Amino acid sequence: MKYIFPQKMKAIRQLGPLSENSISDPKEISKILELTELDLPKPQPGQVLIKVNRGSMNPNDLYHIKGAYSSTLNFPYPRGVGFEGAGTVVANGGGIVGRMRMGKRVAFYTKNGLFAEYVLADSLKLIVLPKNVEFQEAASSVANPITGMGMAKWAKASGSKYFFITAAAGAVARMTIRASQRYGLKSIAIIRREEQRKICEEEGASHVLNQSDPDFEKHLTALCKEVNCTYGFDCIGGDMPLTLIRSMPQGSTLCMYGYFNTGPMLLQPQKLFNGWKIQFFETEYYVNSLSLFSRFRLSREVIQNVNGIFRPKIQRQFPLDQIQDAYAYYSQNMTDGKIQILCE
Template sequence: MSPKIPKTMKALVLEEFGKPVQLKEIPVPKPRYNEVLIKIEYAPLNPMDLSFLKGSYSSVKKLPVTPGFEGSGTVVASGGGLYGWSLIGKRVAVYVQRSPHGCYAEYAVTNAFQCITVPETVSFENAASGLVNPLTVVMMHKKTLKKKAKAIISNPGASAVGRMIYRYFTANGIKVINIVRRQEQVDLLKKEENAEYVLNSSDPNFQKDLNQLSKKLGATVSFDAVGGSLCAVILNNMPDGSSTYVYGNLSMKNSEASQNDLIFKHKKIKGFWLVDWMKKTSVLENYFLSKKLGSMYNNIMATSFARKYPLNQIEEACRFYLKNMTEGKILLSPSAIEISEINDKKINEQCAQQIQPRL
């Protein structure tokens, strides 16, 4: 028996970029052909969400819109299509790429093929960040294999995606040099992830150590979400012919590279965007790739979370997240009535213990 779907729902609505979102009572959206309606349990705050709210993220979505690119929940209706119908009643992780009905609401709509089923052993919390970061990491690994790199550099290494990069690449036999900004982040990665190579960019010997280590390990690929001058510093201390792929801009400054590196040392700096990669792969390939991720949500692809917030406290949630990114991601929940802490210590310890070679 299908669950009863209300006529209206609570949702955050963005009417103007750079302005606060508003919690409103709006009609529950109806899925079109090949789309499904999901009752949302949790939705994370990602850097891409923050950029979208400010108007600095490339998207086809037009205002007004309910933000929230990913989340977790249960499929309660389908607009048609065999796969969409098969998902009804299933627990899923979702990615809302094009639909204006995002996950910061009680219900969201997305393409059925941007949902993956979640095993009963995986909580809705862990599944909430089950697509964007995990798929990004898998695509990064494919790029690394194509470049035949023996090791990579990850900046920032202590972020949610940085820790996924370390686990996934290590499990597949590729060394990772993790770049962080503070000593407590060095200690964190060594303790919780058993990371072997962690360099502090604030250390006076940082450039010398990076230069020696990248050459020793053959780190000819780096993935950078910080940008700014540090991007140039890292590329400058990599072997000749190396490539940096920029997938974010946490510093809010343009990524840099020296002419000497680009011209005479044949180094490259390129953008890396998951959406572009998804366009280049078939729907079927993306589907099977996504299905593969489900078994990793409790270990290699697990995400550390710090707090849960109700929808009406998104402004406070954004402020906390921007100041405490290393502590873990923030979850928004339509059913939450107050802020609550999340203790992920056990999850992090399990991740470090469960990394196994060659997935």
């Protein structure tokens, strides 16, 4: 049956950056995001056109609308929003891979503005869904699971048997804790609120520390020394990296996987000159560094476990015309499950 294409599509467009203190205010968000009609895009060679079923929200979605996401800093306004989702391939721009993907249900990641009825994506970066995986799970099966797998692999490669991770009750950290157990690693979960302790314990964290504890740095220092933890992940930024590096044995590595605090990051140069190291993990750069075979193997491992260890908890779903409410809600409920945007 031939697919009938509309001339126009509905899409969310961002008109400008959102101020930091407006992230939880739907009225302020609605001033910089609009639901509009655009011409249907045509796929170029190496691209496919996807009819989007739904998208998922991640921390980078918040960075993006604040104009602080490193991967889209130079993207001009008006611009699209949304990066991760699932849908059906309905057209291609040519090439063997693109033609092979026609009609396939896929999970994918794109910077072309996924919170829309249709979007263009790279034909080589699609994850074809098996019959037993639904769009609801698939739409959250790219960013967090692949990030968690990649971070676990980096921790394993460091040679440390233990690693710590901040914002440990968040989706990425929980995926990392789960994935790391496949490699025999043990984790130190660093939480911000005491009610998050049970979440991390249930995920399999070996130890849980609360950064709000007045003696947090003292406890982390003692624990890192006791178990010889020489690798850690942070996504908070600000002055937290300095606290973490001070707690780690000489020669340790701190890997940044985000920056909740978008301001300057505090470090101590003397530490870096005496063997401590800083790394940065960004999912897109990590995936692009892999060979095509390694990408395929990673994608297959993730999708085979999307109904298992990588199964997402879906918290709420919003239609496109409630996008401002979705962003505001997500900004205040980032650890309670996935927020999805319904695009059909």
